[in-house]
Amino acid sequence: MLRIIVLFLAAVFTPSLSLGQAAGDWQSPEHIWNASCSYCHNSQVAPDIRGIPFETEFATTVVRNGFPGMPPFHTSEINNEELLALLDWIKQAEKPDPDEQAP
Amino acid sequence: MERRDFFTVMAGAAASISTMQAEAAAACLPGNVTRAQFRRFITDSANLLGSDHVVSDVDSLRPYARSMLPFEEAAHSPAAVLSVSSVDEVRSVLALARRSGVPLWPTSTGRNMGYGSMTVADPGTVVLDMRRMNRISDMDPVLGTVVVEPGVTYKQLQDFLKAEGHDFWLDFPGPGPIVSPLGNTLERGEGQTPYFDHFAHSVGYEVMLADGTLLRTGFGGIENTTSWQAFKYGYGPTLDGIFTQSNFGIVTRMGIELMPAPEAHRTGMAVWANEEDIAKAIDTIRPLRIDGTIGNSGTVGNSTIIASGVGRANLYTGEGAIPQDVTIKWAQDIGLGAWIYMFSVYGRQEKVDSDWAHIVSRFEASGAKVLADIDDPAAYNQLTLKSFELFKWKRSRGLIWFSPVAPARGEDVARQMTLAKEVMSRYGMDFMTGMTVTGRSTLNVMPIVYNKEDEDETRRARECMNALIDAFGEAGYGIYRTGVGFMDRVASHHGAVNLDVNQRLKRALDPDGILAPGKSGIRTC
Ligand SMILES: Cc1cc2nc3c(=O)[nH]c(=O)nc-3n(C[C@H](O)[C@H](O)[C@H](O)COP(=O)(O)OP(=O)(O)OC[C@H]3O[C@@H](n4cnc5c(N)ncnc54)[C@H](O)[C@@H]3O)c2cc1C
Numbered sequence: 001m002l003r004i005i006v007l008f009l010a011a012v013f014t015p016s017l018s019l020g021q022a023a024g025d026w027q028s029p030e031h032i033w034n035a036s037c038s039y040c041h042n043s044q045v046a047p048d049i050r051g052i053p054f055e056t057e058f059a060t061t062v063v064r065n066g067f068p069g070m071p072p073f074h075t076s077e078i079n080n081e082e083l084l085a086l087l088d089w090i091k092q093a094e095k096p097d098p099d100e101q102a103p
Numbered sequence: 104m105e106r107r108d109f110f111t112v113m114a115g116a117a118a119s120i121s122t123m124q125a126e127a128a129a130a131c132l133p134g135n136v137t138r139a140q141f142r143r144f145i146t147d148s149a150n151l152l153g154s155d156h157v158v159s160d161v162d163s164l165r166p167y168a169r170s171m172l173p174f175e176e177a178a179h180s181p182a183a184v185l186s187v188s189s190v191d192e193v194r195s196v197l198a199l200a201r202r203s204g205v206p207l208w209p210t211s212t213g214r215n216m217g218y219g220s221m222t223v224a225d226p227g228t229v230v231l232d233m234r235r236m237n238r239i240s241d242m243d244p245v246l247g248t249v250v251v252e253p254g255v256t257y258k259q260l261q262d263f264l265k266a267e268g269h270d271f272w273l274d275f276p277g278p279g280p281i282v283s284p285l286g287n288t289l290e291r292g293e294g295q296t297p298y299f300d301h302f303a304h305s306v307g308y309e310v311m312l313a314d315g316t317l318l319r320t321g322f323g324g325i326e327n328t329t330s331w332q333a334f335k336y337g338y339g340p341t342l343d344g345i346f347t348q349s350n351f352g353i354v355t356r357m358g359i360e361l362m363p364a365p366e367a368h369r370t371g372m373a374v375w376a377n378e379e380d381i382a383k384a385i386d387t388i389r390p391l392r393i394d395g396t397i398g399n400s401g402t403v404g405n406s407t408i409i410a411s412g413v414g415r416a417n418l419y420t421g422e423g424a425i426p427q428d429v430t431i432k433w434a435q436d437i438g439l440g441a442w443i444y445m446f447s448v449y450g451r452q453e454k455v456d457s458d459w460a461h462i463v464s465r466f467e468a469s470g471a472k473v474l475a476d477i478d479d480p481a482a483y484n485q486l487t488l489k490s491f492e493l494f495k496w497k498r499s500r501g502l503i504w505f506s507p508v509a510p511a512r513g514e515d516v517a518r519q520m521t522l523a524k525e526v527m528s529r530y531g532m533d534f535m536t537g538m539t540v541t542g543r544s545t546l547n548v549m550p551i552v553y554n555k556e557d558e559d560e561t562r563r564a565r566e567c568m569n570a571l572i573d574a575f576g577e578a579g580y581g582i583y584r585t586g587v588g589f590m591d592r593v594a595s596h597h598g599a600v601n602l603d604v605n606q607r608l609k610r611a612l613d614p615d616g617i618l619a620p621g622k623s624g625i626r627t628c
Pocket of ligand 1: 209212213215216220233253285286289292293352353354491493502
């Protein structure tokens with residue numbers, strides 16, 4: 001019975017809980033990358049930054065304040081913990097295949 | 104320590120931190136609010152929402168004061184930002200705002216880029232950031248409607264529809280993946296499919312008024328309503344419109360009509376070679392839009408906007424505004440021309456084929472050539488941020504949208520072009536336009552792209568925008584939408600009686616002027 005209830009609750013609540021794009025909703029750094037960053041940084045709109053050993057402090061300033069052509073991302077969207085994990089993930093990600101193109 | 108004591112201690116700590124933060128922010132307090140009242144408001148907000156959800160120290164506020172508009176940050180900086188997660192929190196914050204007199208500016212995802220982003224009309228207003236309210240509900244796969252909260256993004260909604268296996272399309276603006284259907288619709292924004300008019304395809308709003316009353320527009324007020332998202336107009340006056348581009352309420356939920364995925368679609372590009380062809384182009388497009396042959400509004404672009412991704416410095420290094428001839432020549436060299444029109448047709452395959460043939464013959468008769476099967480992702484439900492290539496023009500963050508409306512008559516659109524080019528060249532600003540042909544009207548959306556790091560250029564961009572607003576107002580043209588810092592001037596051209604009626608509505612619904620003072624030029628007095 002419990003299993004059925006759990007499955008039922010998962011069916012009812014999963015979509016909007018799992019796919020939110022606000023602080024605390026993100027499932028993983030990769031989720032943030034795919035849902036936001038990749039639309040520019042893996043689509044030839046902005047440089048692909050995966051696998052580049054940038055300074056975390058500098059990157060944090062850029063993300064929080066924006067950059068020419070890039071809007072700021074505030075703490076209600078990506079909290080400090082999520083941002084640090086994202087920056088680590090980007091730095092450690094494999095360098096992109098030059099032929100790869102995103103969404 | 105008992106659980107309750109723990110929370111009391113934490114709340115006290117949060118309050119004292121917030122008080123220190125409030126001291127720091129005291130430089131830009133809202134109009135009639137004393138330092139003590141503001142401090143108390145911040146402390147109470149932190150106790151209510153948690154100090155993590157209250158931003159009020161000068162350093163942390165700085166990113167919120169950033170916008171693409173040509174103003175000093177202090178002129179439109181919020182005094183604080185409160186991030187709410189529920190309707191109850193909105194109501195409680197409103198109660199605090201009424202008590203202290205601190206005004207609130209609601210935002211959804213706060214990406215009103217080129218119109219002010221998260222900045223406010225009157226300095227000292229506090230931003231009510233509703234991004235964390237991001238629930239999707241009431242999906243009706245039969246009627247094709249869904250209800251969203253302010254923080255839901257187009258990407259989140261598209262993921263939801265895909266995960267649930269619904270075959271509906273969304274219509275999104277340029278920055279689709281990272282912005283809000285609700286925020287965009289409240290600005291009466293536009294996209295690229297047959298559902299391009301977002302206000303027209305919104306149905307049933309839930310709105311919190313300044314006194315905490317929760318209104319549901321349309322049939323949403325009926326107990327056990329069966330038709331909130333099925334019928335927009337309701338009974339008596341239709342109210343949805345008064346909550347768009349306005350400051351009469353805080354919209355907490357909104358219904359959206361979803362477009363059934365069509366069986367087939369096809370996108371093309373009509374190209375007119377010369378600058379003077381614009382009147383002919385508009386007169387050819389208009390009847391095809393009004394009778395519905397062309398299914399989406401499409402975009403008419405000039406050669407300079409098409410060249411934006413190439414970068415200005417690669418095309419022109421001379422003084423003043425870039426001459427149109429330079430980008431026209433560039434466009435002609437790559438097989439395009441002075442004007443392009445991206446358009447799409449939708450429906451069953453036979454309809455798409457027959458509409459396509461008819462359109463091509465009309466365009467060719469007007470002297471255009473038609474390029475078939477162009478990839479325009481936003482025209483077929485593909486999220487993209489390709490529109491951000493606009494910033495490659497000057498590799499800068501400066502952008503003002505000047506967005507007048509023309510009747511969709513060739514002579515009017517040509518007149519607007521002449522007027523815009525004349526004013527822009529006076530200030531050394533490059534002329535670009537990307538027009539939405541709605542049918543009987545044309546939203547002539549002109550980006551003024553400038554270098555915000557250059558003080559003189561920023562001043563010229565600001566003065567240019569002011570001059571454009573006046574010149575177009577005096578010529579009898581209205582403006583579809585504008586950004587903070589320009590709202591009073593734009594309102595002044597739309598009729599004293601119109602503004603007065605808006606102010607009367609404002610006084611009736613928000614007598615203390617708590618909500619977004621100055622939005623669209625509307626204040627209590
Ligand atoms: C390159 C580029 C391309 C663009 N292309 C387009 C385009 O194709 N079409 C288009 O329409 N726009 C376009 N924009 C402009 C803008 O970015 C979008 O319109 C965006 O959707 C607005 O931001 P948002 O959705 O986060 O709304 P928000 O910024 O959250 O809201 C906008 C305004 O609406 C009001 N508001 C928001 N939420 C509420 C609420 N809950 N209650 C009451 N009032 C509220 C406030 O006044 C707020 O300032 C473009 C911008 C750029 C930079």
